[in-house]
Each structure stands twice: as C-alpha cells, then as structure tokens.
Amino acid sequence: MDVSSYVLLSHEQALRRRLDVAANNMANISTVGFKREQPVFHDYVEHADQAVTEDAKTTAFVLDYGATHDTTAGAFQPTGNPLDVMIDGPGYLAVEAPGGATAYTRAGLIHVLPSGDLGTISGQRLLGEGGKPINIPLEDAGNLSVAADGTVSGKTGQLGRIAITVFPSEAGVTPRGDGLMAASGGRELSATETKLRSGGVEGSNVQPISETADMVEILRAYQSSQQMTQSMTDMRRKAIDQLGKVG
Structure with missing residues (x-):
C-alpha cells in the first residue's frame, strides 16, 4: 500500500468517527440535558527524506484527537x-x-x-x-x-x-x-x-436538521474518497499492464 492509500484510509477513519458522533447526537435528541458532541481531529505530518518531487516529502494524515461538547443551552x-x-x-x-x-x-x-x-x-x-x-x-x-x-x-x-x-x-x-x-x-x-x-x-441542544445535513455531508465525502481509491487502483492496474507489454 502506497502513501496515498494510507492518507485516504486515515481520512475514511475520520469520517467514520464523525458519523459515529453524529449518530449518537441523533439518538439523544430527547435526552434531558444532553449536549451535542463534535469530534476534534489533529494533523499528523510525516516528512520523508526522499520523494519524486519536493512537495511529496511532506504527508499529512488525519488523527482522531477526541470530542468536545457544545455548551449551548437547550430549551x-x-x-x-x-x-x-x-x-x-x-x-x-x-x-x-x-x-x-x-x-x-x-x-x-x-x-x-x-x-x-x-x-x-x-x-x-x-x-x-x-x-x-x-x-x-x-x-x-x-x-x-x-x-x-x-x-x-x-x-x-x-x-x-x-x-x-x-x-x-x-x-x-x-x-x-x-x-x-x-x-x-x-x-x-x-x-x-x-x-x-x-x-x-x-432539553437536548441537538438540532435534528443540522445533524441530518452533517450525516449527508459525511456520506458524500466517504463516497468521494472511495471513488479516489478506485481511480488509483485502476491507474496502478493500467501501469502494470503497460510495464508488462514493455517487458
């Protein structure tokens, strides 16, 4: 697995975490005193000594740092x-x-x-x-x-x-x-x-419409990530086929 695949994997793990938090918020719409949570992520930057280009020496991954709760008062x-x-x-x-x-x-x-x-x-x-x-x-x-x-x-x-x-x-x-x-x-x-x-x-300060919109956004981001993964897989397959013909 190359670096690009690891980056996409870390992104998809972050999306899964966001979805878990949003689903938990939705499940507590009627919970007395519940405060909406939101995940917090950090960048993990890795520096390589060698790369095809100078820009490729720095790679940023997504790390799950934790979650904070929204302190806005409920009704x-x-x-x-x-x-x-x-x-x-x-x-x-x-x-x-x-x-x-x-x-x-x-x-x-x-x-x-x-x-x-x-x-x-x-x-x-x-x-x-x-x-x-x-x-x-x-x-x-x-x-x-x-x-x-x-x-x-x-x-x-x-x-x-x-x-x-x-x-x-x-x-x-x-x-x-x-x-x-x-x-x-x-x-x-x-x-x-x-x-x-x-x-x-x-009452709970969770806004159902906002959480639903967030879940739709997460789903679309995950689909885009999957499409990028598939595109890179196809590109590698074509490159291998071409190398095989040259050999």
Missing part, C-alpha cells in the same frame, strides 16, 4: 414537578456516582429517593452545598419548592441548597459512559451566583 421543558430544575447558565449538578465518586450532570430530573435524600431519576444522590446530600423529612416530602438560588424549602423551612459546579474549561468535562460527566478542579457557585429555573428541565 426549557416544563414538567410540572416543582423539584425539577434547569441550570440557567454554565455549570453542572453534582451527584454521587456508583463507587462514591462525584460526577456531574445537566439533567435536572429530581425526586426524593427512598432513603429520604434528593436524587436524580437514575437513582444517584444529589450533592448539595458543600458536597452534602439534601435530606427531606417525611413531613416535608409532599410540599417542596426550589428557589432560583437553589434553596430547597418545605413546610418546616429551608432544608438545604442545590449547588452548581462550574469548571475553568469545558474541555476537561468528559462523558463517563453512564449518562454522567467526569471532571475535576470545579468551583461551587455561591447562592448569589446560582440561577435555577424550577418546574422543568433543560
């Missing part, structure tokens, strides 16, 4: 549950992940767990101010409200505050694979900095 979706919240701005809800680690999410579907603590729809305990869970007394369970600063109140008064954690760079916030995000070095917002909308959640 507010009313749910009728006074505990459900949408973060109005940057940041994440902190939850207790399996194993005791802290994970993060934008999905604000909140309810009272059997243990009496506030938790997510998936069963993780919500971590409030100072990283502590918010426990709800039995007499308050049916009469709860969440203020814009995250304060949770019941019939007996204030019960705790939902904390929002922000990070210096979104590049360090990565999917864990279980619907949660992993990150470190975050800062917990104060009550005056916290902005929550209760009674609803943040």
Whole structure:
C-alpha cells in the first residue's frame, strides 16, 4: 500500500468517527440535558527524506484527537414537578456516582429517593452545598419548592441548597459512559451566583436538521474518497499492464 492509500484510509477513519458522533447526537435528541458532541481531529505530518518531487516529502494524515461538547443551552421543558430544575447558565449538578465518586450532570430530573435524600431519576444522590446530600423529612416530602438560588424549602423551612459546579474549561468535562460527566478542579457557585429555573428541565441542544445535513455531508465525502481509491487502483492496474507489454 502506497502513501496515498494510507492518507485516504486515515481520512475514511475520520469520517467514520464523525458519523459515529453524529449518530449518537441523533439518538439523544430527547435526552434531558444532553449536549451535542463534535469530534476534534489533529494533523499528523510525516516528512520523508526522499520523494519524486519536493512537495511529496511532506504527508499529512488525519488523527482522531477526541470530542468536545457544545455548551449551548437547550430549551426549557416544563414538567410540572416543582423539584425539577434547569441550570440557567454554565455549570453542572453534582451527584454521587456508583463507587462514591462525584460526577456531574445537566439533567435536572429530581425526586426524593427512598432513603429520604434528593436524587436524580437514575437513582444517584444529589450533592448539595458543600458536597452534602439534601435530606427531606417525611413531613416535608409532599410540599417542596426550589428557589432560583437553589434553596430547597418545605413546610418546616429551608432544608438545604442545590449547588452548581462550574469548571475553568469545558474541555476537561468528559462523558463517563453512564449518562454522567467526569471532571475535576470545579468551583461551587455561591447562592448569589446560582440561577435555577424550577418546574422543568433543560432539553437536548441537538438540532435534528443540522445533524441530518452533517450525516449527508459525511456520506458524500466517504463516497468521494472511495471513488479516489478506485481511480488509483485502476491507474496502478493500467501501469502494470503497460510495464508488462514493455517487458
């Protein structure tokens, strides 16, 4: 296999990665708090000592570097549950992940767990101010409200505050694979900095039309790459035939 074939192969691998990410975005159109992902690629440049021409000494390949997520806010979706919240701005809800680690999410579907603590729809305990869970007394369970600063109140008064954690760079916030995000070095917002909308959640920020158009573009690029591969194969076959006649 010559250099041109390797270049085309790296291009097709990058297209496959783009298609996987776009398909995952489409699959999460209805996922609460989901952030659209987009792949990031780097050039790998190889310099050869000898080549037919000077320009051919430098060859650029495509390398999969990772993925970033679009931080654009999704639309507010009313749910009728006074505990459900949408973060109005940057940041994440902190939850207790399996194993005791802290994970993060934008999905604000909140309810009272059997243990009496506030938790997510998936069963993780919500971590409030100072990283502590918010426990709800039995007499308050049916009469709860969440203020814009995250304060949770019941019939007996204030019960705790939902904390929002922000990070210096979104590049360090990565999917864990279980619907949660992993990150470190975050800062917990104060009550005056916290902005929550209760009674609803943040919808996915995936735009179906944009993702569909992207998938069509990927398909066309792959078809063009395949045509180039076939053209080079035909050219090599003709060259071999001609050399055979000369011999």
